[in-house]
Amino acid sequence: MVASRTNVDLDTETRRRPPVGGSASPLKRRTRRGRSPWRFMLYLVLIIGAAMMMFPFLWMLLASLKTFPEVNISPPTILPSDPQWSNYSEAWFQPASTFGRYFFNSFVVAAVGTALQVFTGITAAYAFAMLNFRFKNGLFLLVVATMMIPFEAKIVPNYVLIRQLPLLGGNDINGVGGSGLYDSYAGMILPGVASAFAVFLLRQAFMAVPRDFWDAVRVDGASHWTFLWRVLVPMSKPAIVTVVLFGFLARYNELLWPLIITQTESIRTVQLGLLLFSGEEGQRYNIMMAAAAFVILPAIILFVLVQRRFIEGLASFGVKG
């Protein structure tokens, strides 16, 4: 919100500024600026940068259409000599349950997990940003400090916790006798439901909202709950979108945890599907590229849909991807 207000001010400022170069009309000024060699250089650099960013994707698409011998040729060919569209169907049907099922699993894990993460993030961030209670700062530091714990160090404790949850998955009250939430969607989702990063980012966003808003709604008799969902959340959309995107991508790309916590093949996610093309004894590089081409599609679509809010969120709260 602060950012958008600043933009409005800058735009107004630009409109009020006297024209550069005396009497030249704005149209001519724009044309001259458009022809400036510096602008040309700038676009050239941007085009080169964009091409460099796009190249790996292009390479993936081209490699996905090559035969196994051709994909191993060095120096490599750019265009496939005999496009193998069947690589896509081969990739799709490689897992016993097919990539269709894996996509469904990934969406369930990523969507439900992200929704829960956003909910816990919003409520915890609200408490840290707007409420006063003892040890608030200490507790917040404790939450943020959990970001320092490497994921690998949490695997075994998380696994034990998920398997030994009492009264679930055949377990008794002591968490013994069954398998808890092992080999289930819930088991894949639960360990990441509370994210220190989400709490941190949303707390920063909530703190940027002037306290006057709270005072104003309080006069109208609103509760904390109403203030949070009716005022703060709509005003912090860029930050929430950032948390959603980061959360969704993190879950969608997760590899090790789903690998460890699942046993049934049909419950596995797309990232585990990609592993099937690369083993200790070699890779099926062309088929893997075909699979990668459809696995990255949802992430690209999501980014395209929310990119404006996402960039606003990053710019406003100083977070680098």
Add this chain to the structure above:
Amino acid sequence: MAISKRKAFPALLILLTLLLASCGLAGGQEAQEGSDKKPGEAAGAIEDIKVPKGTEIDFWHIQATIYGESVAAVVDEFNATNEWGIVVNQLFKGSYLELNQAIRAGLAGGGAPDVAMAYENDILEYQRAGEVVELDSYLESEKYGLTDEEMADILPGVLARQQVPAYGGATLSWPHGNSSLGMYYNADLLAEAGIDSPPTTHDEFLAQARQLKEATGGKYVALSQAMNSVYYNLLRDKGVAGYDPKTATTDFGSPESIEVLSLLETLYKEKLAYTVFDGVATEAEFINGRSPIELGTTARSSSKIEAIGSNFNWGIAALGDDGPAITQLFGGNHVMIEAGGNDKEHLAAWLFMRYFASTTAQSVYAADTGYSPAVRSALETVLLQNDYTESPQKQQAFDEVFVNAEIMPPTSAGNAINDMVSKEVVRVTLGQATPEEAAERMDAEATSLLEAAKP
């Protein structure tokens, strides 16, 4: 003394927590005691165990691509044909690193598999935790074991790695199907330099490298940055094992080791060899006809056959030197995890392990992949004979390389020694250390690592 309500509630909470915690501990202990059987305890009663129809066991492995497909085919065949109605659920668990993490998590929290793939170093770790089922009583069982003839059918190097001295005289694993370090050669490139066959001694290796450079100006061999395997192999060619974990001594300072390091130094000094990133890169150099020689795993013979096609003539051989050409044996084995199940499931697991190492399964696995069969009788099957006729390089890999393959002596210091050796050999190839300096340092560091790893 009266207790206020304010104090009573937290006190009650603490009491409840302590009660629950103690219940949890008791439950945990009970669970542990339930599975705390000594390995091989059920040995005497194996003949009496009856595997109920429909017994399910979990098998975790690291095989993807054609290897994973073949494992699935072998498992499907077992599930469809075994007389006990055992159902094996096979599951790909990523690389050895990821598989190992999953097993450790399973051992800590339950849900460990009945059978898993593992290298010797990991098996030693599981053994220390009391989680490996010894296989000797199954092997000796009249009903479920193997005959002397069947035991003799297993290749000596493959059998030896299931019963390494570090296991204390027990058999802790059973064959999966393995590969070994071979010398791939591009016969056409060698012929261009007037060389009609691959080298059989280190002197010939160096002489051919010089001859090729003189004739074509090209380099002779591409080596991976991980040079420990090449070094060990060249050392074994001279009849030297490398190190002995039992006595914590090494052969790294021996004259043979210095000769090997000098050979590598010369190859680089005279620009006869060059380094690329890893095994994938050395393969790329070979299949694209840039490197006439590649030292790499025979497991990749099948992918080479597909990638090279009829582009050039090539083959696989073992280098050798003064002694027999003993190369390094690669690949994991099957290990039975104690916590994975009860006696019936253990027997079911053993029956599956026995099937996987049988003539039928090994012939299918070897025909589908670049692995060599663990049993000689697989070579007599029509399936493998046809496959080897179509792919003579796979036959070569078995006949000339795999039959003499052996593992490096297993030790928990193995990975650290490999990294250190690799680093020192690279220093020699870069001219940063003389062979003598590197040999001395390797000997000192490896000895200290082996001392620290002594059980």
